[in-house]
Amino acid sequence: MRKLGPYLILLLLLTAGFSLATVLQERVSGWSNRGDSDNVLKVLLGDGRRLFANHFFVQADISFHSGYYPSIFDQANRPKDNRHLTAKEGEPAAEEHEKQMNFLGPPRDWIERFGRHFIITGHTHLEGNNRSEVLPWLKLSAELDPQKIETYTVAAYWLRDLGKIKEAERFLREGFLNNPESYEILLELGRLYYEHNHDVARARKIWDLALRRWSEQEAANKQPDLLKLDQIAVNLAHLEEQEGKLARAIQLLELCKKGSPHPEALQKQIDELKQKLAAPPPSAAPEAR
Amino acid sequence: MKTVLAISGIVIKELYRRKDFYVLFVLTAVITLLMGSVSFFHDTNSVRYVKDIALLLIWISALVIAIGTTARQIPAERENRTIFPLLAKPVTRWQVILGKFAGCWLACGLALIVLYLFFGIVSGSRDHHWPLLNFCTALWLHWVMLGVVVAFVLLGSVVFTAPSSNATITFIVVLGILFLGRYLNQVALQQPEPLRSIVYGLYFLIPHLEWYDVRDLIIYDQNLVGWMDCALATLYAVIYMAVFLLGTWLVFRRKALNL
Numbered sequence: 001m002r003k004l005g006p007y008l009i010l011l012l013l014l015t016a017g018f019s020l021a022t023v024l025q026e027r028v029s030g031w032s033n034r035g036d037s038d039n040v041l042k043v044l045l046g047d048g049r050r051l052f053a054n055h056f057f058v059q060a061d062i063s064f065h066s067g068y069y070p071s072i073f074d075q076a077n078r079p080k081d082n083r084h085l086t087a088k089e090g091e092p093a094a095e096e097h098e099k100q101m102n103f104l105g106p107p108r109d110w111i112e113r114f115g116r117h118f119i120i121t122g123h124t125h126l127e128g129n130n131r132s133e134v135l136p137w138l139k140l141s142a143e144l145d146p147q148k149i150e151t152y153t154v155a156a157y158w159l160r161d162l163g164k165i166k167e168a169e170r171f172l173r174e175g176f177l178n179n180p181e182s183y184e185i186l187l188e189l190g191r192l193y194y195e196h197n198h199d200v201a202r203a204r205k206i207w208d209l210a211l212r213r214w215s216e217q218e219a220a221n222k223q224p225d226l227l228k229l230d231q232i233a234v235n236l237a238h239l240e241e242q243e244g245k246l247a248r249a250i251q252l253l254e255l256c257k258k259g260s261p262h263p264e265a266l267q268k269q270i271d272e273l274k275q276k277l278a279a280p281p282p283s284a285a286p287e288a289r
Numbered sequence: 290m291k292t293v294l295a296i297s298g299i300v301i302k303e304l305y306r307r308k309d310f311y312v313l314f315v316l317t318a319v320i321t322l323l324m325g326s327v328s329f330f331h332d333t334n335s336v337r338y339v340k341d342i343a344l345l346l347i348w349i350s351a352l353v354i355a356i357g358t359t360a361r362q363i364p365a366e367r368e369n370r371t372i373f374p375l376l377a378k379p380v381t382r383w384q385v386i387l388g389k390f391a392g393c394w395l396a397c398g399l400a401l402i403v404l405y406l407f408f409g410i411v412s413g414s415r416d417h418h419w420p421l422l423n424f425c426t427a428l429w430l431h432w433v434m435l436g437v438v439v440a441f442v443l444l445g446s447v448v449f450t451a452p453s454s455n456a457t458i459t460f461i462v463v464l465g466i467l468f469l470g471r472y473l474n475q476v477a478l479q480q481p482e483p484l485r486s487i488v489y490g491l492y493f494l495i496p497h498l499e500w501y502d503v504r505d506l507i508i509y510d511q512n513l514v515g516w517m518d519c520a521l522a523t524l525y526a527v528i529y530m531a532v533f534l535l536g537t538w539l540v541f542r543r544k545a546l547n548l
Contacts, residue, residue, distance in 0.1 A: 059341075109474060115499070117514055118500045118502070118518070118522070119505065120506065132330075132332045132335050135329050135332055
């Protein structure tokens with residue numbers, strides 16, 4: 001009996017621990033704000049993961065440039081925004097970006113001159129089958145910081161470009177769930193429905209909502225995001241014109257003029273629409289006698 | 290020469306008897322394979338992120354092996370008092386230094402061959418593209434760079450009292466050169482005199498280890514460094530190895546071996 005004593009105590013302790021665990025399990029989940037759905041990265045890194053998210057977003061940009069990217073010491077030449085990531089060749093954003101990326105300049109000494117044989121010195125962008133190389137970094141960035149809106153819009157652009165429409169929609173919806181106030185995600189989602197799914201009614205609803213969200217957030221701002229307003233309103237105006245709602249289309253184009261880099265072209269469009277609106281409706285065909 | 294090779298043979302044996310390399314290799318392999326098995330947006334074409342992560346881990350592992358192995362060589366011999374029978378053979382202090390250096394450098398080379406072989410298999414199996422010559426050039430440059438690091442750590446092991454302080458200081462210096470070395474001239478030009486001349490002098494004085502980091506050229510499938518540049522970079526590294534080894538001998542030849 002004496003020999004069995006310690007084993008019995010051990011068994012008793014184990015039983016007590018097991019029983020207590022069944023009781024406590026329910027309560028423990030309520031002690032912290034952390035839900036069951038939190039992923040491993042969130043649990044491990046906490047809010048510090050947002051720093052890594054930004055690093056991975058920059059890594060996507062580096063990948064887009066095939067390794068040719070300004071360092072922290074070339075800050076002045078670092079891309080100021082992410083428009084170049086979604087700009088086609090020949091667009092103003094792409095041309096401006098080309099100037100920004102000419103950051104190397106002539107070498108200052110022999111060490112720098114020789115060192116350039118070991119680094120990438122040509123500015124190129126991803127093309128062909130390599131275009132998908134940015135996607136893993138963007139996905140990681142979104143996992144780490146679900147509130148980083150540009151991750152969703154840039155990834156959706158590349159997914160659409162690769163013909164992965166379903167994945168783009170799913171990713172944008174995930175982004176919208178995490179950022180229900182984002183007009184940027186709504187703009188991109190509307191584009192997807194209009195250009196790829198040809199679902200005009202859905203695209204209009206989404207762009208209408210995007211315009212509302214923009215007004216709620218940006219209208220009162222000192223420096224509102226006029227570029228996005230321009231993009232939302234132009235798309236919406238185009239739909240309204242197709243539907244024959246010319247007055248609404250004019251109203252939207254007037255709104256675009258605020259943020260457009262080419263207001264004169266918009267004014268021309270507005271004038272044309274006004275002329276159409278003023279013209280008498282085509283008379284009904286005379287009835288046959 | 291035989292003596293130097295015999296001493297270096299012992300160091301190489303030490304590498305495969307210790308568990309450091311196996312742990313680092315398994316960690317590198319597991320993380321790389323785990324990242325490689327993840328599918329992002331059902332896409333199977335992306336390979337550069339795997340190459341990026343794998344090469345980063347290889348660089349970290351190689352640095353840890355080089356610094357960790359070298360830092361404890363001479364202090365361990367002194368602590369265990371095995372330095373006395375070693376020097377009584379007769380073996381000169383210069384031969385001890387050269388033997389330890391050759392052993393550590395060759396051990397790093399062996400570790401690099403295993404790590405790059407793994408990298409080549411992972412990269413080639415996903416990329417379906419085998420730029421073997423590029424991998425060999427990258428491995429060579431990496432190994433040459435580690436030669437400078439090993440020589441520097443050896444100098445540290447006769448200057449600093451503890452291997453831990455030597456390893457920490459070397460890590461800071463090496464990482465500092467890898468991250469900032471290339472930009473020190475830019476930093477210098479923004480400083481007022483005399484700080485400008487001091488920083489610029491430092492820029493010319495430090496071994497530019499960042500040259501040997503050609504990971505980007507491998508990751509982004511760029512043309513690799515030319516043979517002439519490779520040879521010049523090797524010569525540059527050999528000069529620094531000689532400087533550090535000579536420095537080590539100058540300190541070590543008059544150093545009391547009792548702790």
